[in-house]
Amino acid sequence: MNIQHYLPAARLVADVLPDILAKIGLKPFISRYVLTETQQGNAWLFIVLEVDPLSHLEDYGSAEVLKYLSTSLNGMPVVISNSYGMRYAVLLSSPHLVKMAQA
């Protein structure tokens, strides 16, 4: 599928995500947005963070924050990736993706 198809959704997430972070008390130190699509058809939007060194990094990756972000983005899966930098990964579209019930 053409990656341009996911560009509006990516722009929407890029526009609202700083406000969402600010609402929960996190400074939106966002440096860049990267949109990509895998061979399986998963469209990922990576929000690269430049976090204040004095901030608590664990606040950005806590389960509550991720759940809050996912809910605010209408149920889009949001995960934190913190190897070689910190970034949010938002799965914009994925065919046949379901959430298993938590034990």
Added chain:
Amino acid sequence: MKKMIVGILLGMTMLFLALMSCVVPVYPTNLPTSPALAPVLVTTPVPLPDYYLVLGQDLVDPAVQSAQATLDAGQQIINEISYQATLVSLNINLAARAAAQATLDYNQAQLMGLAIRGTEVAQNMAWAAATQEYIVDQTEQASAVTATAHQAQIEQTQMIWNATSTAQSHAVTATYAAYILNVTQTAQGQMQLDAQDVRYAQANATQQAYSLTATPMAILQSERIQAQAETKRKSVWMDFVVNPLTVFLMTLIILVIILGWVLAYKRFMPVFELGLRKFVQEDNRPVVLLEGRIIETIPVPAPLISAQPEIYTPKLASVSLAQIEILGPDEPSITNWITEAEQKLRFDGWVQS
């Protein structure tokens, strides 16, 4: 770059000062003003004899030198007196030996005299026997008339001879007893001389032992030997323990200081950099210049995670300012990001149906 150069220069300066503080000895700034100590500080050191070099500089004192000279002179006098006493004792011993030898010679001469006297007595006895035989022969050849007279004469002569022999025998016995007594006394004198020799040797050995243990020179020699042993022990201790340990500790301290500087630089440099990025606007609002963007740092309200999240819906006719990069999944960094995100996704319970 300038900050790094300044930091390196400061570090080199501190390192140099640390090394100088380790190397340069620290002298007292307030020298003693006591007149007793002042000459010690300004006089030129005089080369010391080996004895004082061994004992250390604490003995380089005029009073100690005078005492040492007195001790040396007294020791020489004691040695001379001991030598003279030894000579006198030897002379006495030799005289005693000479006297004993003279006694022995006298006894020998007396023994010779007694032997001669014995020989004379034996000759007299032989003469008396020959006379007796001659008288008997004459008597046998005489007539029977004079037999009685001759017999009386013979008996008288026999009595005289017997008396003479008895007297001479008593004299010889007495002389021999005197000789034996004299010999015994000489042996006793010789034993006394031997005992005197033994006592003299014991006294000499005692005196030598005393001179080796109790004289001032012996004490000084013992102290010198102890000082040598202590100096050697201290030298070994300094060479093999103190100096290597000092070098090791100095090196360790320097490394710890350098490591502390590096850690402090890494820890506080971001803070310093963030401080440089912060500035205050005209309306007294603090902002931060980060990645080319100005971000306000006004404290935000308390987290609202407990509140119900608001679902954001697309806004029509809005112009997005965010720049979105579109990259392919084949780039190495993007591949790693995707792999990690998918792992986190599966970890959170999302699966492909």
